[in-house]
Amino acid sequence: MIGIVGIATIFVMVFGGYLAAGGKMGIIIKSLPFEMMMIGGAAVGAFLISNDMGGVKHTIKDIGKVFKGPKWKPDDYRDLLCLLFALIRIQKANPVEVEQHIEDPENSAxxxxxxxxLGDKEAVNLISDTMRSASMNxxxxxxxxxxxxxxxxxxxxxALHSSHALQAIADGLPALGIVAAVLGVIKTMASIDQPPEVLGTLIGGALVGTFLGVFLAYGFFGxxxxxxxxxxxEDGHFYQLIREVLVANLHNHAAAICIEVGRQNTPSHFRPGFSELEEALKSVKQDAA
Incomplete structure (x- = not known):
């Protein structure tokens, strides 16, 4: 939601300020389709040249993160700690029993x-592979x-490939805007015999290219x-938490201590409260009983 608000704010402030200063939208609207075709088309082409198909799909998919935000919420961190607590308790009590859970997570209660x-393969594999390694000494x-x-x-x-790809586009857009503006100047020079009002319109149209390149670079893609x-x-903290808890487990700490180590290493805005987590862990113990 905040992403949509940000985009709306950019448009309102930029074009609202332009209109409030006495600017006219006519020349921008007239030039926009052609300038967008040159600048946007060149940017898309450059993007395709510098990325393989997997990178292209990854980047397009990740644009949604601008509006959705982090995948993992505070409740997910609490659930992760509960999951790890249950697995560590079983491993310490009966190392053989935990194997059925880490070898076949899909059918694990x-x-x-x-x-x-469970739907995140990397999180599940990180947990399973690490606990399996411990069972193999x-x-x-x-x-x-x-x-x-x-x-x-x-x-x-x-995972950061999408960010780098978008930043590369942002870095190139101002230069592509200059390319479009230069082409507009070339077009203007071909009409040098026209009256000033015609030349003014042509030069204004050329400058729309420069504006558009900078506007897209610093207003959107950057x-x-x-x-x-x-x-x-932010989502990376989730996997760091798995590491912290499982490494603490390898130091032969009690299950509750391992979970507290993980809780303390969780970023403050995701960290469950001590009492909240204690209640959740009690529920885990009752289910196990």
Whole structure:
């Protein structure tokens, strides 16, 4: 919602200020389709050249994050801590029993209590792979932490591709606007014998290209790139939380301590309160009983 409000604010402030200063929309409206075709078409072409089809689809999909915001909400962090608590308790009590949950999460009664987490393959694989490694005696906390960190960094690098692609477009749009403006000047020079009012209209139309390139770059694509990056980094905390809890588990801390380590490392605006989490964990214990 706030993204739509931001876009509306940009249009109202820019064009409202222009009209309030006595500007006329006629020349902009007349030139806009042709300038947009040149600038927008060149930007799309450059985007296609610099990305493969997977990157193109990824970027188009991620534009929705500007309006949807982070995937993971505060309740999801609480649910994740409850899920990890249940798995760690089982692993400590009966290492063999936990295997049925991490080997087949789709049919796990524990995972199915949290369908949103179950629907995220990376979160499920991160949990399952790490707990499976521990059962195979690959349980050096420092080595596992390093492996998890590299894996999360690699996933983050991939997830930020959309932000980089959008920023590249934003960086190129002002130059493409100049290209369109130069073409408009060339067109104007071909009509140099026309009266001043005609030349003024032609020059104004040419300058629309410069305006449009800068307007799209700093009013839309730049902010879109920044927002996508912000959302991806926010969602990254979810996977960092998995790492913190599972590494704490490898240090042989009690399940409750592992969960508290995770809670303390959760960003403050997502962190569940101690009492709230305690109530949720009591429910987990009762279900297990």
């Amino acid at each position: 524990i995972f199915n209590k949290y369908p949103k987490i 690959y349980d050096d906390p420092h080595q596992v932490e390093e492996v998890l960190e590299k894996r999360i960094e690699a996933n983050m690098h991939h 902010p879109f790139a920044g927002k996508v990056k912000s959302v991806v980094e």
